[in-house]
Amino acid sequence: MKERNFLDSIMEFEQQLESMHQQFRELMGFVAEMTEKNHSLQLENHHLRKRLDEIDEQEKKASSAQRAEKKETTVDVGEGVDNLARLYNEGFHVCNIHYGSIRKGEEDCLFCLAFLNKQNV
Ligand SMILES: [Zn+2]
Known part of the structure; x- marks a missing residue:
């Protein structure tokens, strides 16, 4: 009887481990996805900032040129x-x-x- 209980516990524990392993894999998948998204957002942000700087620069040049040509x-x-x-x-x-x-x-x-x-x- 005792041995049977012990085996049940072992099997239950194994199932828990498997379920945890599955959760862990899902979590890792989620982390990988988020990391990738974060990376592409950073890249996009970088490009947009660069573009914004370019536009700012052009506007500065344009307005100073305008002032010069008034x-x-x-x-x-x-x-x-x-x-x-x-x-x-x-x-x-x-x-x-x-x-x-x-x-x-x-x-x-x-x-x-x-x-x-x-x-x-
Ligand atoms: Zn019109």
């Missing part, structure tokens, strides 16, 4: 309007309502026309 704005505005008019003629919106999107069926847009007229005055 005296010549009258000339620049004319050129800018020409560019906008060309964009408009190529079929894009230049109005601030649809800016950058394609004009449907190349129909005239009143907002764009009003905007371009205002700039030309």
Whole structure:
């Protein structure tokens, strides 16, 4: 009787070990998955930060260039309007309502026309 109990305990213990082993493997799988995700997120974060720095840098350059060229704005505005008019003629919106999107069926847009007229005055 005693021996039987002992064997039962051993077998029960073995089952517990197996179940723990299974849990352990699942946990390891989870850790591996998380590590991989963490790695790719870090990589993505790194790329995004780099991109953000680049954009910041460009904006700084652009704004300092703008400040330097402020005296010549009258000339620049004319050129800018020409560019906008060309964009408009190529079929894009230049109005601030649809800016950058394609004009449907190349129909005239009143907002764009009003905007371009205002700039030309
Ligand atoms: Zn428009």
